[in-house]
Amino acid sequence: MFIYAWLIFISPLVGFVLSYLVGIKYRNWSGIIASTSIGLSLLFSYLTYLQVNASGPIHESVHWFYSINYGIYVDHLSIVMVLMVSFVGLMIHLYAMHYMGKDPNRHIYFAETALFTAGMLGLVISSNLVFFFLFWELVGLCSYLLIGFWFFKPNAASAAKKAFIVTRVGDLLFLAGMALLYTHLIGFTGLNGSSPLSIPYLINNAGAVAAHVGKVTLGIVSVLFLAGAAGKSSQFPLHVWIPDAMEGPTTVSALIHAATMVTAGVYLVARLFQIFQASAPFALESVAILGAFTAIFAGILGLVVNDLKRILAYSTISQLGYMLAAIGLGGYLAIGISGVAYGMYHLVVHAMFKALLFMTAGSLLLAMMELRDVRRMGGLWKRMPVTVTLMFIGSITLAAIPPTAAYFSKDAIIDAAWTYFTGSGYGFISFLPWLFMVVGALLTVLYTFRMFFLVAFGKPRSKLAEEAKDPPLHVQIPLFFLAAFSLGFGIWQSHFYDYIHPSTPIPSAPIYIEAIPWAFIVIGIVVTYYLYGTERWKHFHFSDNPLYKVVKNKFYIDYLFTNIIAERVILPISAAFSTFEEHYNTSVDVVGHGTMKLGTFMRRIQDGIIRNYFVVLISGISIIFIIMEILRLI
Structure with a gap:
C-alpha cells in the first residue's frame, strides 16, 4: 500500500475534525489546522506524483460489499487534479485566515472547508464509481453548508437550498447512469474479477464494455453521466445555482469556482472519456x-x-x-x-x-x-x-x-x-x-x-x-x-x-x-x-x-424553474400526494383501531373459566354445521 496516496484525502479529513474540536476553544487555531492539513495534502500529492512518474499508475482496491470495491486509482490525470486542488485550496485557506479572521464561527467555517477539500480530493482518486459518488455527494453537502454559512441572511439560506436541489437533479441522473451500467455489466465474464463499476477497468476496457453493453445503451449511460456533470459544473440549463451561490463568503466562492465543486463535473467526463468515446x-x-x-x-x-x-x-x-x-x-x-x-x-x-x-x-x-x-x-x-x-x-x-x-x-x-x-x-x-x-x-x-x-x-x-x-x-x-x-x-x-x-x-x-x-x-x-x-x-x-x-431576466430560465415548474407543477403534485397520504393514513388508522378493539374483545373471552370455553366451542361448531347445511341445500 502506497500510504501517501491515501493520505491525500485523509489529511484534510483529520483537519476537519481537529479544526472543529480545537477551534471550539481556540478559534484562531482552526484556520492554521485546516491550512496545515491541506498543505500536507499538497506534500503527499507531490510524493505520489514522484511515485507515479517512477512506477506508473497506483491502483489499490479493497472489497467492500457484494461486487463493489473501494480504493484509490492515481494516474497522470488524477495527479494533475490533486496537485491543483491542494495547491489552490491551500492558497485560498491562507487568505481566508484574514478574510474570516473576525467571524465568530470561523472554526466551523474552516472545519467545513477542510471537509470540502477532502471530499474533492477523495473524489479525484477514487477507484470505483460508487466510492466516487459518495465523495461527489460529500462535496455537494459541503457546498450547501458553506453557501449558507451566513444562514442568518435569507438570501444565503435560499441560495444554499437552491444549489442543493439543482445539483441533486444532476446527481439523480448520474446515479441512474451508474445503475444502468451496473445492471448491464453484472455477471459479464469479461470483468475477470473486477468490480463492474471499477474506474480503471472501465477506461482500460471501454471497447469490450461497449461491445457487451451496446453502443447506444452506453451512449445513454454517457449522457446520464453528462447530466451529472452538468449539475456539478453548472452547465446549461443546470447553471442557475451558481450566481445565487455568491451569497456565501467570498473565499467559499473562490473554493467552489477554482479548486472544488464545479471542476468535479468536468473531471468526471475527462475521467470516463474512453467510455464516452467508445459509445455512440x-x-x-x-x-x-x-x-x-x-x-x-x-x-x-x-x-x-x-x-x-x-x-x-x-x-x-x-x-x-x-x-x-x-x-x-x-x-x-x-x-x-x-x-x-x-x-x-x-x-x-x-x-x-x-x-x-x-x-x-x-x-x-x-x-x-x-x-x-x-x-x-x-x-x-x-x-x-x-x-x-x-x-x-x-x-x-x-x-x-x-x-x-x-x-x-x-x-x-x-x-x-x-x-x-x-x-x-x-x-x-x-x-x-x-x-x-x-x-x-x-x-x-x-x-x-x-x-x-x-x-x-x-x-x-x-x-x-x-x-x-x-x-x-x-x-x-x-x-x-x-x-x-x-x-x-x-x-x-x-x-x-x-x-x-x-x-x-x-x-x-x-x-x-x-x-x-x-x-x-x-x-x-x-x-x-x-x-x-x-x-x-x-x-x-x-x-x-x-x-x-x-x-x-436571464432568459426567464429562473422564472421557468421557480414560478412554473416548482410552483405550478411540483407543488400541486406534492399537494395531491399529501392528500392521498392523509387519506391512506386515515384508512390505516381505522384498520389499526379495529384490530386493537377486536384484540381487546378476544382478550376478554380468555377468562380462564372452562364452562365458558365449552360454550364458545359448542357455539362455533353449531355455526359451522349450520353454514354447511345451508350450502348443501343451495
Whole structure:
C-alpha cells in the first residue's frame, strides 16, 4: 500500500475534525489546522506524483460489499487534479485566515472547508464509481453548508437550498447512469474479477464494455453521466445555482469556482472519456455542443450583471463550458483523447486566475463593507493599487490576452474546434462549437473589462470607494503566487499536454481564423474602454432595450424553474400526494383501531373459566354445521 496516496484525502479529513474540536476553544487555531492539513495534502500529492512518474499508475482496491470495491486509482490525470486542488485550496485557506479572521464561527467555517477539500480530493482518486459518488455527494453537502454559512441572511439560506436541489437533479441522473451500467455489466465474464463499476477497468476496457453493453445503451449511460456533470459544473440549463451561490463568503466562492465543486463535473467526463468515446457518437457530440453553448450563453448573461461576484460567477460558467467542449471535441479521431489534455489544461489555468480574481474581489469587499455593485466603485486603482493590480492580472488572463496562460489554453481549444469542424466534413453541427466559442471569446473580453474599468478607473462613485485601502501586504502573498502562475503557466503548455497524453498535437487553424480571437480582444477592450473607462456609460439607457430586459431576466430560465415548474407543477403534485397520504393514513388508522378493539374483545373471552370455553366451542361448531347445511341445500 502506497500510504501517501491515501493520505491525500485523509489529511484534510483529520483537519476537519481537529479544526472543529480545537477551534471550539481556540478559534484562531482552526484556520492554521485546516491550512496545515491541506498543505500536507499538497506534500503527499507531490510524493505520489514522484511515485507515479517512477512506477506508473497506483491502483489499490479493497472489497467492500457484494461486487463493489473501494480504493484509490492515481494516474497522470488524477495527479494533475490533486496537485491543483491542494495547491489552490491551500492558497485560498491562507487568505481566508484574514478574510474570516473576525467571524465568530470561523472554526466551523474552516472545519467545513477542510471537509470540502477532502471530499474533492477523495473524489479525484477514487477507484470505483460508487466510492466516487459518495465523495461527489460529500462535496455537494459541503457546498450547501458553506453557501449558507451566513444562514442568518435569507438570501444565503435560499441560495444554499437552491444549489442543493439543482445539483441533486444532476446527481439523480448520474446515479441512474451508474445503475444502468451496473445492471448491464453484472455477471459479464469479461470483468475477470473486477468490480463492474471499477474506474480503471472501465477506461482500460471501454471497447469490450461497449461491445457487451451496446453502443447506444452506453451512449445513454454517457449522457446520464453528462447530466451529472452538468449539475456539478453548472452547465446549461443546470447553471442557475451558481450566481445565487455568491451569497456565501467570498473565499467559499473562490473554493467552489477554482479548486472544488464545479471542476468535479468536468473531471468526471475527462475521467470516463474512453467510455464516452467508445459509445455512440452522440455522447461526445453532446459534450462538445453543450459546453460550447454554455460558454456563449453565460457570456451573454455576464454582460448585464452589476454584482462583482456574480460577474465572476458567470465567467466561471462560461469557462467551464470551454473545458467541457474541449473534451467533447475528442470525438474527432484526429484529436481523440488529446481533447482531455486541452480541457484539463484550461481547468488548471482557470483555477489559478479565478481564485486570484475572487480573492481580490474579497479584498475589495472587505475594504468597502461588502459593497458589490461595480457601478458604485470606481477609482480604486489609486486607492488599492496592489489589490487592483492583482485583479488586472487576473482580468487579462481571463480575457486570454497573450502571453498569459489562458491565451495558450483557451485559444488552443478554439483552434481544436476549427480542426474538429474541418476534419468532420464541414458539417453544420460540427461548426457550432467553434462559432459559439469564438463569439464567447469576444463576450469574455467585454464583460471582463466592463467589470475592471468600472472598478479601477474614473472617480470613486461612493464614499466607501473613496475610503478604501489595500489589506496588509503579507495577507496578499498567496495572491502573488496565483498571479505568477496566471501569467507564466503557459510556459508549461506542451509539457502539460505530453504529461496527460504523450504526443498530444497542438492544433493550428489558418492564420485568418487564428486572428479572429486576437481581433476580438482589441475590439472588446476598445469598446469597453470607450463606454466604461470614462463616464459615458451613464448616458446610455440599455434598460430600455427589450433584448436587454430579456437578458437581464436571464432568459426567464429562473422564472421557468421557480414560478412554473416548482410552483405550478411540483407543488400541486406534492399537494395531491399529501392528500392521498392523509387519506391512506386515515384508512390505516381505522384498520389499526379495529384490530386493537377486536384484540381487546378476544382478550376478554380468555377468562380462564372452562364452562365458558365449552360454550364458545359448542357455539362455533353449531355455526359451522349450520353454514354447511345451508350450502348443501343451495
